[in-house]
Amino acid sequence: MSLRETSVAVTDPETDLAQHGGGGVTPPPPTPRRRPRGLGWAGRFEIALLVGPALIMFLGFVIFPVAMAAYYGFFRWQGYGTPTDFVGLQNYVTILTDPTFLEALGHNGFIVIASIVLQGPVAVLLALLLNRRMRGQSLIRVLIFVPYVIAEVVVGTGFGLMLQTQGAVNGLLENWGLGALAHDWISDPAIAIWTLMAILTWKYVGFAVILFLAGLQGIPEELYEAAALDGAGYWQTHWRITLPLLAPTLRIWAFLSIIGALQLFDLVYIIWGQYVASTAGTSTMATYMVVNGRNAGNFGFGNAVAVVIFVISLVVALIYQRFVLRRDTAGAITEGKKTR
């Protein structure tokens, strides 16, 4: 894949230019390329010194742990001493045939899709609303963003208490004469995942709104003026101008949302505790990892689960980058390849 891309970029730079509209991405002029070579050892030393700390941190705290997890994943290991009981791919076989893991994977998939479907439209509408001049605009902006700032543990504990069967929400419903609407919001497996989605939406929609507001600021006013002169209506304007020009922001937001949904852990773990998430139908791959790895004391198995989560997230991220984000990041990516 990368080979082909490189060859396209090298053999036919004009297509590349045309793709990016020419203006944004000019091929790097030859002089700056040569300059680093002429800098001598002092310049290289400076580069090494500046890049070094970040590189060491990255290697030591990202690459090394991932490699170690892959290594430990091949062992049956309780965590005491060094691992000795090599079991090959047995842990991976167990994971991928464990119905509990497959359920968790399914929940992650559901959360990925439901997050985008639920939060996206709501956030776009809220952003459009907040983009207009009105009274109390900044207050509403702050209020919508507040849930995103509150710690997950606080949100989880709060909702966990309020949504208990004997909790405040059911109490309120009964006082309002709506007792029929009272449910076991978090313990009924049929609705627990929807409860989770509602909390996730409440928590993260503010982040999407802020991103979209920033995206809206970047749309030139002239386009709206021109559209108005041409007699475009409200929906037409937004459909033809706002949405297309907001699309890069939407795509980045969806990417962040997908990655967040795949790695969801804290809210589930706080609300449903160490054990009952899988029973209530809200378990995620990450809670599965903690329950069956750390809490059960199966550190080898837990590391194998971590690797599986990593690979799944990486594949999803790469596919998204390749097919969806490519238009937005194409410049950055081709640049990187050329200098390499």
Place this chain on the structure above:
Amino acid sequence: MTGVRLNEEDRNHMKANKILTGAVLLVAGTLGLSACSGGSGGTNADGKVEMTLWQNSTTGPGQQFWKDAIAAFEKENPNVTITMQSVQNEDMDGKLQTALNAGDAPDIFLQRGGGKLAAMVQAGQLMDLTDKIGDTAKSEISDGSFKAETYQDKVWAMPLAVLPSGFWYSSDLFTKAGITTPPTTITDLESAVGKLKSAGVAPIALGAKDAWPAAHWYYNFALRECSAQTIEKTGDTKDFSDGCWLKAAEDLNDFAATQPFNDGFLTTSAQQGAGSSAGLVANHQAAMELMGAWDPGVIASLTPDEKPLPDLAWFPFPELSGGQGEPGSMMGGVDGYSCSVKAPKECADFLNFIASADQQKAYYAAFSAPPVNKTAQAAVKEPYLQEVLAAYNKAPFVSQWLDTVLGQNVGNALNVAVVDLLAGKSNPQQMIQSVTDAAKKG
């Protein structure tokens, strides 16, 4: 141009030097920090001994007991300093294992026994206490209690409390529902549940969010269905093929079908706050719960005035006809304390100290739980604790909690499997199967 370049390079040199110095300082600082944090305690050059202690009580009197015990011990041994850390019960096992793995274990810590103790011994993490137990402790604590802390003929922990399982109930609510005598058979229990329901009370509180309280139901049914030999054998082999295990799951499934538990038991925790199962009993929101003998203390901490529940009473798990378990058998643990293999020798002195009759009386007063020391047991005055001790001393067989016996991996899987069964997510066959499958992960 070249001149400028040279200057630039000079400046680069200076900058580089400064950065280099900074980096060296940073590295040195990090090393210094890590040097400070390594190791948990030990004997300093000047003969001062520092030890750390992890215990699982988060209630007021429980924490106070440990503070007082430490203060009294430090007064007798001025060269010793002990730092206590309260670890929430459900977090204890995970944190402890992480600390043990990291070689940074506390010197003194809660020991639940069973497979968990065996794993720590096999990993060489515990101090052998066989010859360090004092004569007073040996004579005042029963052999049975030491047996719970013994593995491969060596003693690895000092027992502190006997905590058998049984029903803690509000006698007021029982009377109100027209229940005159505590149930002695499962059929009795089912009819009591029916009466309590018609009286408008949640019959049984269950903290299934923490999984183990739900699993205690299964352990007790298994204790009635399975012989002592089968239970001990399964503890070693983790083989659940004996029919009695499935039978116990079916018993529990049938009992759960009568819907005896509080609404939303799946997300009810065991001990945290008024909404927990202990809190429901403490506030007369539910009539009873099946729990170990630490429950009176937990319930007392959750009553509105934080005083013991006046109408609290106890009865043992009812008998079941047709099972292979000997009637009167009890499920329940002995809570003890272990020393890390790296702990200074004063650790054993501290354990002997807290096992003494005076400290055991204070332990009983703080936790409202039956102490292990026979001299201190004589001081127990609550009728329900006297009943617990009587039943315990009479029991033909006392099994450790099954999750403890089976060790962390299979034990945890069993607990979750029971919750799945109670939630209607699996049937008895699937429950046994998922426990068997868990053995593959460890």
